[in-house]
Amino acid sequence: MQNINSFNPTNLNQLIMGVIFYGLLILITFFSFSCIYVLMKNGRSRGLSFFASLLYLMFFLTLVSQGVSLLNQIK
Amino acid sequence: MHRLFPGQQDDEEIVLVIRQHWFYLSAKILLWLVFVAILFVFDYFTPMYIPSLFQGGALPYVNLMKNIYLMFLILGLFMIWIIHYLNVWIITNKRVVCVFQKGIFEQRISELTFPNVEDISSDTNGIFGTFMSYGNVEVETAGEKENFVFENVPKPKDIERLIFNLMDKHPTRGNV
Incomplete structure (x- = not known):
């Protein structure tokens, strides 16, 4: 079974960068989900809104996953 | 109903x-592409002028910053489209x-x-x-x-x- 890419800081630099990264991630996630909520609520086509949101989430989650692996590379 | x-x-x-008109959406996307181009310009010129950024321990920091920048870019594009669509x-x-x-x-x-x-x-x-x-x-x-x-x-x-x-x-x- 493949392990989930998780962030476990082992030094102070990693911890500081982790706090910055996750702080910004909270901000971006808040805006992302607000966008999706507004789109699903006000969008005329549910299908298109759903597809666009899904596409966005795919890119976003890929970048989050890459960010976590980059955090683990910090020494 | x-x-x-x-x-x-x-x-x-x-x-x-x-x-x-789609031309107005294109103009906004073009502006967004300028911000994307910054990333390419950075990747092209920085190794020439500040090579230390791409060597050893500094590289993960640079890549992480680029990653965060890219997240904002993707969110920006999503917001541009939503505002146009709504x-x-x-x-x-x-x-x-x-x-x-x-x-x-x-x-x-x-x-x-x-x-x-x-x-x-x-x-x-x-x-x-x-x-x-x-x-x-x-x-x-x-x-x-x-x-x-x-x-x-x-x-x-x-x-x-x-x-x-x-x-x-x-x-x-x-x-x-």
Whole structure:
């Protein structure tokens, strides 16, 4: 079974960068989900809104996953 | 009944849904691409002028910053599209509705029923407007109500004609 890419800081630099990264991630996630909520609520086509949101989430989650692996590379 | 816009009445038929011309969306995307280009410029020039950034322990930091920058870029593109998509003018057989999405958290809906329409005019300005046939349609209202302006919409003449036709068919306006 493949392990989930998780962030476990082992030094102070990693911890500081982790706090910055996750702080910004909270901000971006808040805006992302607000966008999706507004789109699903006000969008005329549910299908298109759903597809666009899904596409966005795919890119976003890929970048989050890459960010976590980059955090683990910090020494 | 699934309503296609807020406040839609049961017997109301949607005749046309208009958004800004695609040229305006392209202009915003072009601006977004400038920010994408910054990333490429950074990758191209920084190793030449600041090589230490791409060596050893500094590389993960640089890549992480680029990763965060990319997240903001993707969110920016998503927001540009949402605002374009949610900004609509809807013409029904009874009225004209403007759904104005200023930002993600700000939406204004205004409407104008046909009996309140005084006059309609359309204009096309500039090289791009002429060749790509987009422009503004202004619906003048009776009284002190604010005029309705469809900004940078495709085929403004056709929209003007459509509203005139619908006004003529409207029971309180037709056969005057």
